Amino acid sequence: MARTQGSHSEITGPRVREAALQLFAKHGYAAVSMRRIASEVGVQAGALYNYTPDKQALLFSLLRGHMDDLLAARAELRDAGGALVRLERFVRFHIAFHLERPEAVFISYMELRNLEPENFAVIEGLRREYEGQLEAILRQGAAEGVFDVSDAKIAALAVIAMLTGVTTWYRSGGRLSVPEVQQIYWTMVRKAVAA
Amino acid sequence: MARTQGSHSEITGPRVREAALQLFAKHGYAAVSMRRIASEVGVQAGALYNYTPDKQALLFSLLRGHMDDLLAARAELRDAGGALVRLERFVRFHIAFHLERPEAVFISYMELRNLEPENFAVIEGLRREYEGQLEAILRQGAAEGVFDVSDAKIAALAVIAMLTGVTTWYRSGGRLSVPEVQQIYWTMVRKAVAA
DNA sequence: GTCTATAAGCGGATAGAC
DNA sequence: GTCTATCCGCTTATAGAC
Numbered sequence: 001m002a003r004t005q006g007s008h009s010e011i012t013g014p015r016v017r018e019a020a021l022q023l024f025a026k027h028g029y030a031a032v033s034m035r036r037i038a039s040e041v042g043v044q045a046g047a048l049y050n051y052t053p054d055k056q057a058l059l060f061s062l063l064r065g066h067m068d069d070l071l072a073a074r075a076e077l078r079d080a081g082g083a084l085v086r087l088e089r090f091v092r093f094h095i096a097f098h099l100e101r102p103e104a105v106f107i108s109y110m111e112l113r114n115l116e117p118e119n120f121a122v123i124e125g126l127r128r129e130y131e132g133q134l135e136a137i138l139r140q141g142a143a144e145g146v147f148d149v150s151d152a153k154i155a156a157l158a159v160i161a162m163l164t165g166v167t168t169w170y171r172s173g174g175r176l177s178v179p180e181v182q183q184i185y186w187t188m189v190r191k192a193v194a195a
Numbered sequence: 196m197a198r199t200q201g202s203h204s205e206i207t208g209p210r211v212r213e214a215a216l217q218l219f220a221k222h223g224y225a226a227v228s229m230r231r232i233a234s235e236v237g238v239q240a241g242a243l244y245n246y247t248p249d250k251q252a253l254l255f256s257l258l259r260g261h262m263d264d265l266l267a268a269r270a271e272l273r274d275a276g277g278a279l280v281r282l283e284r285f286v287r288f289h290i291a292f293h294l295e296r297p298e299a300v301f302i303s304y305m306e307l308r309n310l311e312p313e314n315f316a317v318i319e320g321l322r323r324e325y326e327g328q329l330e331a332i333l334r335q336g337a338a339e340g341v342f343d344v345s346d347a348k349i350a351a352l353a354v355i356a357m358l359t360g361v362t363t364w365y366r367s368g369g370r371l372s373v374p375e376v377q378q379i380y381w382t383m384v385r386k387a388v389a390a
Numbered sequence: 391g392t393c394t395a396t397a398a399g400c401g402g403a404t405a406g407a408c
Numbered sequence: 409g410t411c412t413a414t415c416c417g418c419t420t421a422t423a424g425a426c
Contacts, residue, residue, distance in 0.1 A: 397420105
């Protein structure tokens with residue numbers, strides 16, 4: 001059967017999300033218009049509203065998806081053993097995961113303030129859940145006597161800030177490979193929390 | 196002599212900058228209108244243009260001022276001696292300086308993408324200058340044999356990311372004082388780069 | 391130095407045709 | 409599912425009165 005006139009693609013939804021991700025990362029949520037996203041996708045602005053009720057829901061969906069992906073990927077990781085190996089796994093995972101999706105990482109941090117309060121609370125909760133996992137590893141290590149951290153919560157935030165910072169300078173095809181970056185950061189983290 | 200009707204204040208200029216700083220930090224440059232800044236100051240939007248040629252110049256001026264303050268404050272610091280004491284001074288300075296002006300720190304990082312290319316290049320240059328100072332300290336320490344960093348540039352970026360991260364969680368009047376925070380971070384940094 | 395008024399255009403979102 | 413057309417409020421910036 002013939003399609004209705006404008007039905008050009010079954011995958012417009014994902015393309016809308018991808019275009020929004022790239023544009024929000026590059027210019028910021030508030031600076032990107034729905035018309036611009038539509039233009040990137042190759043449709044008119046009105047068509048976007050088949051895929052999102054409004055602009056805010058589009059932003060929230062991107063951030064929510066990113067945090068869900070992060071926690072799901074982390075949950076798939078083997079996470080048994082002593083604190084030292086658990087920490088090493090966490091560090092290498094965090095770097096690899098974040099370097100694979102720099103745009104999502106960027107907006108998940110930069111656009112938090114553009115979320116409406118209820119949406120913000122959801123993302124914040126997921127973020128704290130992730131931070132809590134690292135904090136638990138550090139506490140285990142302190143109990144085992146292999147780590148020496150005066151404040152596990154602060155140490156967890158400090159380590160995450162350091163690791164996430166790679167996304168600000170890393171360029172694929174640059175001087176360092178991902179495994180090299182992982183090694184450099186793992187060495188620094190290991191020493192920083194060592195007993 | 197009587198003033199002309201609307202001349203209510205000699206300090207409107209600084210108040211415009213302060214209002215813009217607070218609002219840009221809270222909502223983002225693109226999300227804040229000139230009308231909103233004017234409303235915060237208590238004038239009409241048109242009056243703002245006595246103090247800035249346009250909105251972009253206002254943003255650039257705030258970022259430029261912050262980076263100039265940072266480099267000037269750092270230049271006033273005694274900076275002689277061995278790499279270990281120089282690094283300790285850098286770490287304590289960085290934390291204290293950044294915790295004193297969280298809004299300026301925030302926008303200096305978040306609003307870079309909203310700078311026009313020439314303005315961006317200026318701020319980026321100042322930022323690199325600051326990073327270069329830490330890198331030089333790390334190189335000195337490596338030469339002295341007191342530090343072991345495989346890549347001084349990466350290590351400098353990692354340390355700065357970790358230190359600047361304090362602004363995302365620190366709240367004045369909270370559980371930890373600034374000196375306590377400085378001590379915790381200095382301990383981690385010292386160990387992370389130690390030979 | 392500040393005001394009011396206005397220009398000229400872009401913003402998110404919707405209605406209804408196809 | 410997409411289009412065109414449109415509502416209407418808000419945007420930056422300027423002009424000219426006081």
